[in-house]
Amino acid sequence: MQVIPLSPLDLSIAGLLIIAIALISLRMNLKLERQVMVAAIRTTLQLLLIGLVLKALFTHVHPAWLVLVATVMLTAAGREVMSRQKRRFSGLWGFGVGTVSMCISSFSITLLALTVIIDIDPWYEPRYAIPLLGMLLGNTMNGISIGLDRLTMTAWDQRTIIEGRLMLGQDAKEAIGDIRRESIRGGLIPIINAMSAAGLVSLPGMMTGQILGGSPPMEAVKYQILIMFLIAGGTGFGTMTAVWLGARRLFDERQRLRLDRLRGG
Amino acid sequence: MLKIEDLRFQDIGPLNLEVAQGECVGITGTSGIGKSLFLRAVADMDPHEGRVLLDGVDSGKIPPPEWRKRVGLLPAESAWWFDTVEPHISRNGWKGLERLGFPPDVFDWQIARLSSGERQRLSLIRMLANGPSVLLLDEPTANLDAESGARVEDFLGDYRNEKRPAILWVSHDISQIERAADRRFRLLKTGLEPL
Numbered sequence: 001m002q003v004i005p006l007s008p009l010d011l012s013i014a015g016l017l018i019i020a021i022a023l024i025s026l027r028m029n030l031k032l033e034r035q036v037m038v039a040a041i042r043t044t045l046q047l048l049l050i051g052l053v054l055k056a057l058f059t060h061v062h063p064a065w066l067v068l069v070a071t072v073m074l075t076a077a078g079r080e081v082m083s084r085q086k087r088r089f090s091g092l093w094g095f096g097v098g099t100v101s102m103c104i105s106s107f108s109i110t111l112l113a114l115t116v117i118i119d120i121d122p123w124y125e126p127r128y129a130i131p132l133l134g135m136l137l138g139n140t141m142n143g144i145s146i147g148l149d150r151l152t153m154t155a156w157d158q159r160t161i162i163e164g165r166l167m168l169g170q171d172a173k174e175a176i177g178d179i180r181r182e183s184i185r186g187g188l189i190p191i192i193n194a195m196s197a198a199g200l201v202s203l204p205g206m207m208t209g210q211i212l213g214g215s216p217p218m219e220a221v222k223y224q225i226l227i228m229f230l231i232a233g234g235t236g237f238g239t240m241t242a243v244w245l246g247a248r249r250l251f252d253e254r255q256r257l258r259l260d261r262l263r264g265g
Numbered sequence: 266m267l268k269i270e271d272l273r274f275q276d277i278g279p280l281n282l283e284v285a286q287g288e289c290v291g292i293t294g295t296s297g298i299g300k301s302l303f304l305r306a307v308a309d310m311d312p313h314e315g316r317v318l319l320d321g322v323d324s325g326k327i328p329p330p331e332w333r334k335r336v337g338l339l340p341a342e343s344a345w346w347f348d349t350v351e352p353h354i355s356r357n358g359w360k361g362l363e364r365l366g367f368p369p370d371v372f373d374w375q376i377a378r379l380s381s382g383e384r385q386r387l388s389l390i391r392m393l394a395n396g397p398s399v400l401l402l403d404e405p406t407a408n409l410d411a412e413s414g415a416r417v418e419d420f421l422g423d424y425r426n427e428k429r430p431a432i433l434w435v436s437h438d439i440s441q442i443e444r445a446a447d448r449r450f451r452l453l454k455t456g457l458e459p460l
Contacts, residue, residue: 164344167308169334169395178346254309255329 147187291446337397343388
């Protein structure tokens with residue numbers, strides 16, 4: 001089966017839906033019209049751009065290009081995690097905690113998938129590497145943002161309790177233990193829900209895309225299961241790393257709670 | 266003995282003070298001057314300059330949890346993280362609880378239902394369970410009626426005679442400081458002024 005090409009006219013018809021939402025927003029005073037339009041334009045431009053990049057990458061297969069694209073993706077994801085924090089760490093840490101955690105988890109799991117599981121030759125074949133990394137980063141990013149946001153917000157709200165525990169001689173790990181656990185749980189719940197609902201309530205996007213693109217359904221399903229497991233692993237390790245790093249940063253070498261290292265509100 | 270040398274925090278200091286075992290030093294001062302911050306710095310809860318020594322050993326040489334067990338800080342506002350009293354206070358603390366007017370079933374009480382005065386008295390017992398050799402008391406009777414306040418003062422007096430801790434007692438109530446403390450100071454931005 002061949003993919004039916006989409007013409008600009010086809011996309012414009014779908015685009016009318018966005019304009020309709022913006023108009024309703026204007027009427028109902030939802031104040032979303034600007035955001036909706038900007039987001040839709042960003043989607044169009046960013047995806048067209050990545051399309052061009054992928055097209056170029058597919059014809060010039062070289063690990064250096066892959067590393068460059070991966071770095072740009074990681075930086076963008078790191079900024080996104082940072083901007084979703086209500087109270088983020090100040091200075092380099094604000095960007096660093098999430099980015100380092102995403103780098104460790106997403107990169108190592110993508111490499112594992114490329115070299116061991118799918119076993120592609122060469123491993124840096126961009127047709128596999130870029131979409132895999134993209135899906136992993138996108139989902140890990142969600143887990144890490146939620147985990148870190150919950151960690152810093154709860155620490156801020158429960159400062160009296162954390163310090164009360166420190167004053168009684170508990171160490172920092174014990175004083176923040178409950179909050180750390182809850183933050184990791186918060187980061188993991190979306191992917192657990194996604195795995196539970198997959199196929200019953202929702203048809204995952206990647207699988208749908210493959211089927212639309214002409215793959216046999218069972219092959220698409222197997223890839224989707226693989227992706228789900230990779231995402232769950234990436235989100236899990238990424239969130240744990242980020243919350244662990246963040247929880248350490250909340251205390252100094254004398255195990256004092258240092259909320260002055262957070263900013264915003 | 267507790268020794269405070271050139272202690273500076275935020276815009277306050279340098280503070281110098283020695284408190285012997287069994288001695289109680291009262292600190293007063295206008296509200297917002299930094300009396301609570303002073304106690305927090307001694308307990309090493311906030312970054313500070315200068316040194317705090319306990320029996321000649323610098324606080325930096327002692328692991329923080331150990332330091333805070335030995336230098337017990339009773340904050341003006343107590344913190345609770347379980348639903349009932351029991352997991353916060355070991356049943357060994359019972360003698361003190363009885364003296365402060367609590368019935369035996371106090372261990373099953375819901376934290377959410379405690380009055381601020383009850384919380385304050387319970388947190389005192391909880392802190393003393395660590396057996397600290399220095400007590401840093403931040404307005405220990407602020408939320409109590411006159412009768413409970415006198416009870417806490419008596420209780421602390423007996424505890425002091427028995428265990429001989431060094432005590433820093435912060436209160437805005439000068440008459441209380443005069444009753445409880447051997448020496449008294451007013452905290453100013455520039456230092457401690459003897460009263």
